[in-house]
Amino acid sequence: MIPGSFAYHRPSSVQEAVALLADLGTEARALAGGHSLIPMMKLRLAAPDNLVDLAGIKELKSIRADGGDIVIGAMTTQHEVLASDLLTQKIPILRETALQIADPQVRYAGTLGGNVANGDPGNDMPAVMLCLGAAYQVTGKSGERRIAAREFYQGAYFTALEPGEILTAIRIRVPATGHGYGYEKLKRKIGDYATAAAAVVLTMTGGTVASCSIGLTNVAETPLWAEAAANILVGSSLNAATVKRAVAAAEAITAPATDSRGPAIYRTKMAGVMLARALAHARSRAS
Amino acid sequence: MAKIQIAMTVNGEAVEALAEPRTLLIHFLREQLNLTGPHIGCDTSHCGACTVDLDGKSMKSCTVFAVQASGAEIRTIEGMAAADGTLHALQEGFREMHGLQCGFCTPGMIVRAYRLLQENPNPTETEIRFGIAGNLCRCTGYQNIVKAIQYAAAKLNGVPLQEAAE
Numbered sequence: 001m002i003p004g005s006f007a008y009h010r011p012s013s014v015q016e017a018v019a020l021l022a023d024l025g026t027e028a029r030a031l032a033g034g035h036s037l038i039p040m041m042k043l044r045l046a047a048p049d050n051l052v053d054l055a056g057i058k059e060l061k062s063i064r065a066d067g068g069d070i071v072i073g074a075m076t077t078q079h080e081v082l083a084s085d086l087l088t089q090k091i092p093i094l095r096e097t098a099l100q101i102a103d104p105q106v107r108y109a110g111t112l113g114g115n116v117a118n119g120d121p122g123n124d125m126p127a128v129m130l131c132l133g134a135a136y137q138v139t140g141k142s143g144e145r146r147i148a149a150r151e152f153y154q155g156a157y158f159t160a161l162e163p164g165e166i167l168t169a170i171r172i173r174v175p176a177t178g179h180g181y182g183y184e185k186l187k188r189k190i191g192d193y194a195t196a197a198a199a200v201v202l203t204m205t206g207g208t209v210a211s212c213s214i215g216l217t218n219v220a221e222t223p224l225w226a227e228a229a230a231n232i233l234v235g236s237s238l239n240a241a242t243v244k245r246a247v248a249a250a251e252a253i254t255a256p257a258t259d260s261r262g263p264a265i266y267r268t269k270m271a272g273v274m275l276a277r278a279l280a281h282a283r284s285r286a287s
Numbered sequence: 288m289a290k291i292q293i294a295m296t297v298n299g300e301a302v303e304a305l306a307e308p309r310t311l312l313i314h315f316l317r318e319q320l321n322l323t324g325p326h327i328g329c330d331t332s333h334c335g336a337c338t339v340d341l342d343g344k345s346m347k348s349c350t351v352f353a354v355q356a357s358g359a360e361i362r363t364i365e366g367m368a369a370a371d372g373t374l375h376a377l378q379e380g381f382r383e384m385h386g387l388q389c390g391f392c393t394p395g396m397i398v399r400a401y402r403l404l405q406e407n408p409n410p411t412e413t414e415i416r417f418g419i420a421g422n423l424c425r426c427t428g429y430q431n432i433v434k435a436i437q438y439a440a441a442k443l444n445g446v447p448l449q450e451a452a453e
Contacts, residue, residue: 001330005288008308008354038350103421108344190420191333
């Protein structure tokens, strides 16, 4: 399979990339790790006339602490997420999630920015970003702005990114020391998107849930932040009856498609099962 | 679209060739450089038969444009054996442990396993299986591929390996 023709650009700064995208118009696409876009181009489902490769922009590759936040450059690969001691120590759910994305080769290429900015509901990191309350830094011709992950996703492949804007960094408030976390993903095989997956971050005080946040992957046109389900759990001991009510509340906001991963009702139920497992896992890790 | 000059280092040799921006790295290697070791299997970034080592990373060369690899250092299966023909420990392992049947996946398996052992010289069986999860083999059931990689790890670490192929 051979993609359509395009002109290739390799800017060395964000400003240059943004100027290029503005000049080249709507048929130009930014290229990150390429492992979503290039397969689409090979299938001719995407046929950009210009590709602006972000790989030459050094400022997009960094992981740094900034006060109580960690700021991750958009071109940081999943492999680099796995290799980062800072992330493993401070936001370990990112490592747990990255390990469940695709396969080793794809993780060397695939980027965190591409994963969250593409708007593919099958991608794993968006639900984790909703769970963590992350913010996306984006830059366009008219300057920089910050968008909450929870307000970013509008539909399958539709996001709050304006034409010509690129996502430059992800800013995450470091969860409290001693927090519990879990990302549970049901998939048919290595490399598959989730049939359903759930992300949980919680804190416990004296045997009761002090705070809880839940994200769900691939059970709607967008990743889901299950706020009502999480609120049910706060103040509880995560006893079976309360977990059951929270699972029901999470299932209620899902709207999956019936596809090769199973009928919609099955995928909804699997979202509930993944949530129950992620809660149990998170609780066992909380201190 | 006009062709552009692409230069990279492949198996230790500086190479240069003209290609369109849309030329995939696998086509560049096979058709421009006549390196037909990396195979086109699924052509959809699943099977790993096209795996090459690119700047210290295992890459599915069917999902990278050659132009993205401009200036990169690449190693393919053709660059694994020594100049005098002595097999790399991994190649020897695949031969000794019957790590292949039809052989189609083998170049990708070996190049991937090379990077795996660079990063983790002493992997457990579980780590090997996780590390080659991006390479599909339709013949062997993987058992002897795992043993071939264990053979190579032992040899590179200077430890004798007793286990036989299944």
